[in-house]
Amino acid sequence: MPSNIRRLADQFQLVAGIIPLDLQTARAGDWVSMKYYNHCSIIVFKGIGTAGDDPVVSILQASAVAGTGSKALNTERLSIKVGATALTAIGAFTEVTQAAGATYSDATHAENEAIYVFDINAEDLDVEGGFDCVSVSIADTGTNPQLGCALYLLSGTRQTPPPSAIVD
Numbered sequence: 017m018p019s020n021i022r023r024l025a026d027q028f029q030l031v032a033g034i035i036p037l038d039l040q041t042a043r044a045g046d047w048v049s050m051k052y053y054n055h056c057s058i059i060v061f062k063g064i065g066t067a068g069d070d071p072v073v074s075i076l077q078a079s080a081v082a083g084t085g086s087k088a089l090n091t092e093r094l095s096i097k098v099g100a101t102a103l104t105a106i107g108a109f110t111e112v113t114q115a116a117g118a119t120y121s122d123a124t125h126a127e128n129e130a131i132y133v134f135d136i137n138a139e140d141l142d143v144e145g146g147f148d149c150v151s152v153s154i155a156d157t158g159t160n161p162q163l164g165c166a167l168y169l170l171s172g173t174r175q176t177p178p179p180s181a182i183v184d
Contacts, residue, residue: 029178033058033152033166039071040159045152045166047081048181050138054172058134058152064101065126065162072121072155075134079146080184088118089141089150095133098122103129126162138172149184 024030033045039062050056060073078086095109109131114120120132134152141147152166170181 025178026176027171027178029053029168029170029173029181031168031170031181033168034154034164036061036163036165039065039154039157039162039164042156043154043164043166045154046182047078047083047149047151048168048170049081049149049184050136050141050170050181051148051184052173052175052179053170053181054138055170056136056150057169057171058136058150059167059169060130060132060134060152060154061165061167062125062130062132063163064129065157066160067127069158069160069162070121070123070126071157071162071164072119073132073134074119074153074155075136076118076151076153077141077147078149078151081149081182083149083151085147086151087142087147089136090116090118091120091134091136092116093135094120095135097131098125098128099130100128103131109133126157
């Protein structure tokens with residue numbers, strides 16, 4: 017590889033939040049530390065489910081990767097792609113603005129494939145309270161199968177390779 021090409025792994029830290037699982041059971045994502053990062057994109061993928069089984073996605077913050085003192089992290093904006101049968105037909109993200117809240121849900125998304133991107137900046141956390149870790153959770157969607165997963169994409173570090181985000 018030419019020396020002027022930077023690999024993804026040299027610029028970002030990628031961490032599995034929730035491995036692909038059925039969302040009929042509530043899923044609590046792993047915690048990641050933003051101590052050495054300025055930004056974390058939490059990317060949630062979900063498959064087609066059954067009408068009425070809409071996922072409720074929550075973003076949490078804590079003071080350690082063990083989830084110490086966890087509390088809600090309010091988000092107002094996110095980017096989404098929603099496709100009735102195939103996300104491959106959806107080219108651009110749609111920006112969604114909601115009243116500041118710790119959860120996101122849409123009453124029509126269960127029967128669609130979707131990608132949700134929550135962008136968290138380090139200063140969005142309760143830094144004065146010692147909070148520097150984030151997590152995502154997805155509530156039980158109901159009685160019908162619906163595949164989902166989450167990925168953390170951390171950026172904004174000056175260290176190469178980027179430091180681990182799964183330890184304090």
